[in-house]
Amino acid sequence: MREGVEPSVATHTADAGAASLAQLGMRVADGNVDTTHGPILYLDGITVSFDGFRALNELSLTIDDGELRCIIGPNGAGKTTMMDVITGKTRPDSGTVFFGQSIDVTRMSEAEIAHAGIGRKFQKPTVFEQHTVLENLELAMKTDKRVRAVARAKLSSDDLDRIAEVLDLVQLRGHVHRTAGLLSHGQKQWLEIGMLLMQEPRLLLLDEPVAGMTDEETVRTAELCVALAGRHSVVVVEHDMDFVSRIARTVTVLHEGSVLAEGPMDVVQRDPRVIEVYLGR
């Protein structure tokens, strides 16, 4: 399951830190993601190399506002690296990533990108294991996240209603006071999705959301993804083809760092190039 190249933390350069200091206190205002032209995310000519290996090779991709897009591809195709680039974890060597018409995310830190409205679920479920389910959702909640504001923050009744709503959506209401580390693997995946929803993102990136889930949990996650599309734009990277065909509208196939094919699931599945590199194996 491991990607061919796992990007290291060190790929985040020091200049990015300096840039974030320059913008200290300045954050992207709410709701100004300009999607008047339709797409919410543009990737144009993205190249990322690790020690000479091209993880992404002139990758260009467009995601429409409210769309549910599945991205598939063999190991090492660059799926996770693409998510790292969109969320600011990895800086591309060349190319641009625009969120809406006007926000250039390649110039922003991870935290700023999250504020702008891009939420990410990791391949391995990453929740705050020592905190309760409720505290996890509280921490993720969309609000002023600077130190001074957080030190004084208290949950309002509106906040609690919002948390209750998300708890119902991810079916964790009965576990609200449980420490997240004690949840089952599938529940952790859902908690992480719930945390993303608390951020009220415009764009959700889900990296293998059904890895390690039972069949029943997979079905329920598929329903959740379909329900989220429209209100949010959702990008799902997944290996589980049953899951993909259950939710897919448009599928993008990545191979060796660029787009190999794109279109409806049944069309993509019949594409001989796709069969050769991926489905036929």
Add this chain to the structure above:
Amino acid sequence: MMGAAEPAIALRQPRGVPSVPHEVTAPAGPLLASRQPLLTPGGWMAFGVAAVIALGIVPLLNLAFPASHPLHISDHMVVLSGKIICYATVALAMDLVWGYTGILSLCHGLFFALGGYMMGMYLMRSIGTDGVYHSTLPDFMVFLDWKAYPWYWSFTDHFAYALALVVLVPGSLAFVFGYFAFRSRVKGVYFSIITQALTYAFMLLFFRNDTGFGGNNGFTDFKRILGFPIHTSGMRATLFALSAAVLMGMFLLSRAIVTSKLGRVLTAIRDAESRVMFCGYNPLHYKLFVWTLSAVMCGIAGALYVPQVGIINPGEMSPANSIEIAIWTAVGGRGTLIGPIIGAFAVNGAKSWFTQAFPEVWLFFLGLLFIAVTLLLPRGVAGLFRTRERA
């Protein structure tokens, strides 16, 4: 506030009440907010008892009873306890950065010593012309044949300025060092090693006579503080009570931080920093806040320590001291606040007994203690009392 009358589940379980984790039926009604208290009623009671003992009973037994009386507490005991209280303050500061935020510092001894040196400068100026050479300069400067104070000694004869330095010097060093280290995302053992190198560099710097801080002898022979003679029982008891009050105040402050959302962000950074970033928090600002606060706490503790023990020298900056601070914290129990305070008392109490009774065994015992705690009590002494709390 909330619709408190409605039947609903409590937002947070009260401490000590076992939760029912496996109840899966979704309860009806809205979630209800009930804040985690600063201290539980029992906690406030213990806090009050500690305050009465430290601020009332100990000074009273020391000052009001003659030395022959069985209830008398000796000056030696008062000074020893006052010293350990300062150590406990440092351990508390360490717990904020290590126990809660996951940053193992090996330079808290440096912040402590810097606070001590800043207070020491004031105390040296207060000696006036009562030194061995009857000069307005401290003896060590006369000995080096210096004719005037170096520029950085300016205004240190003013107590308020000295107090400002106690906060500002460790605080700004921590801020600048922390800014560059955290911005470059230096973490874990690499961060610890750099902090140790910093401590070592400062120790070498302060060992030099040219640095202007008394070289390897440091500052000593203090005569008075704010015009009052320093070697009196009354002053010792006052400093003891002041140290205790500062420790209790800082304990409440730390408790307020760790029970707030800010504290939950700090522990979240400890457990999953990348998730914190992708939630939209900038960990740099949070780490820098807690790191600088912790350094200031150490500086204040150091400033209270020096007039009580009557000496500060570069030995306080030795890397071993900073490691010992980590040991107190680990022995007492990381991430509990009260644990490191207990740890500082337990280890230093044992140290003062051992170094009198069996001086040669002390280091072996310390090593054994650290191994035993790591193997048998991973959550420290405090872990014994809260096995079920959040498990």
